[in-house]
Amino acid sequence: MxxxxxxxxxxxxxxxxxxxxxxxxxxxxxxxxxxxxxxxxxxxxxxxxxxxxxxxxxxxxxxxxxxxxxxxxxxxxxxxxxxxxxxxxxxxxxxxxxxxxxxxxxxxxxxxxxxxxxxxxxxxxGLAVFANPDNDWCDCLTVEELQQIWESGSDVETWSDVRDEWPDEEIDLYGRDPASGTFDYFTEEINGDIGNIRSDYSASADTNVIVRGVRGGQYTLGFGGAGYYYENEDDLKLIAVDNGDGCVKPDRETIESGEYQPLTRxxxxxxxxxxxxxxxxxxxxxxxxxxxxxxxxxxxxxxxxxxxxxxxxxxxxxxxxxxxxxxxxxxxxxxxxxxxxxxx
Structure with missing residues (x-):
């Protein structure tokens, strides 16, 4: 076999x-x-x-x-x-x-x-988490916070639901659709099971659509391949991920060394x-x-x-x-x- x-x-x-x-x-x-x-x-x-x-x-x-x-x-x-x-x-x-x-x-x-x-x-x-460049409050999210935001049945509606000091503004979410291997990996690593994700996000088979959605509003958040972020650096803000050992951003060094976890696949x-x-x-x-x-x-x-x-x-x-x-x-x-x- x-x-x-x-x-x-x-x-x-x-x-x-x-x-x-x-x-x-x-x-x-x-x-x-x-x-x-x-x-x-x-x-x-x-x-x-x-x-x-x-x-x-x-x-x-x-x-x-x-x-x-x-x-x-x-x-x-x-x-x-x-x-x-x-x-x-x-x-x-x-x-x-x-x-x-x-x-x-x-x-x-x-x-x-x-x-x-x-x-x-x-x-x-590397899967990247990215926000609108006008986001001046969030530089890093823990894996636990990502799960709170994205998991099925999440009660997170606003940025202040994640951290009290963040804006009391609704988070507009964008990500890959269920037909995508990127979707499978993100949901399993962040939420514990393939397909475990809230239903009220904007899903797309095309990461370029996700990029356009995130850059279209100040309070947006999305995920996709890291390469798409680096193709659109002027239009997106890269959010670091904290897996318990500090905030790490995806790049050649952190992905090839295994430091960027759990979103290196x-x-x-x-x-x-x-x-x-x-x-x-x-x-x-x-x-x-x-x-x-x-x-x-x-x-x-x-x-x-x-x-x-x-x-x-x-x-x-x-x-x-x-x-x-x-x-x-x-x-x-x-x-x-x-x-x-x-x-x-």
Missing amino acids: GNEPKSGSDGTISRRRVLLGTASAGLMGLAGCLVRGEDSGLEGEIRMDGSNTVLPHGAVVSEEFQWRNNRVIIPVRGSGTGAGFQRFCNGDTHAQNASRPILEDEQTLCESNGIDYIGLETALD PLYTYFRTDAFEREEVRAFARFYFEEIDGEATDADIVESGETLTWTEWAARRVGYYAIPSEQVEDSRQELEDAIDEATA
């Missing part, structure tokens, strides 16, 4: 903005556009679908791999984590991007269709293990954990003396964050064990 698995001002956001602003259909066509590159002798099609959140990361890794193996085609779609797992567990795709681990009902679907898989951590994301790539019987699929999966070459040493992504793998490089390239080197080694070993088993 399957295995479970600094700051945006550093220049890493622009690539992600381009990718997030491109329609899924355009990203899906990346493979077909790569008419140049190197002919390694590998060929075939590897179908990838899944999370919209992880799509830019998967698209960049796929693009780099295809450049070096230009007869391999990798269409990358972003149907969403849940919809992607439906296709993956039905055997329609070979790889699945996911912003959360596979759920029990999805595992059951895979089992019923005879689909074995491996899930690997390939990137990190791993992002995943799943592979069907039966697909490892194909050489090009094995090569693509291994590519994630191979060291980058000399063409990928962007000064704003790779720090002096640092050695990155393609999955770490791609994460930073699109505005996410690199998994720790220890996790790279763990994921690489899990992958090799799965390949050995599949090809024995």
Whole structure:
């Protein structure tokens, strides 16, 4: 069965903005556009679908791999984590991007269709809590205060309900909708259960809509991927989170070190293990954990003396964050064990 698995001002956001602003259909066509590159002798099609959140990361890794193996085609779609797992567990795709681990009902679907898989951590994301820039009273919220605000049945209506000294003005809340892996992670980590959230907030599948809502009123509060904050720094105020060890804001240093908790989340790539019987699929999966070459040493992504793998490089390239080197080694070993088993 399957295995479970600094700051945006550093220049890493622009690539992600381009990718997030491109329609899924355009990203899906990346493979077909790569008419140049190197002919390694590998060929075939590897179908990838899944999370919209992880799509830019998967698209960049796929693009780099295809450049070096230009007869391999990798269409990358972003149907969403849940919809992607439906296709993956039905055997329609070979790889699945996911912003959360596979759920029990999805595992059951895979089992019923005879689909074995491996899930690997390939990137990190930080969920940010942000307010309107005219908010001059709130710089930090504890996890307990976030729960009081967001949990189902919350009796928090105004900012003064959170702290007496804050304005007696209604909090206007914005966040992701229930179809989102971001929603799942936020509600589980802050409120204790997936889907545990008050019903009177403005929910959206598009974090850009959340950003526009928060910047539209002084007393607003919202949550979304940290990258969206760094794309809109002039229009939002970043709120630090106190998990018991002081107030911490999400940036490259605090997310990659694990200091920003509990809203640092791993992002995943799943592979069907039966697909490892194909050489090009094995090569693509291994590519994630191979060291980058000399063409990928962007000064704003790779720090002096640092050695990155393609999955770490791609994460930073699109505005996410690199998994720790220890996790790279763990994921690489899990992958090799799965390949050995599949090809024995």
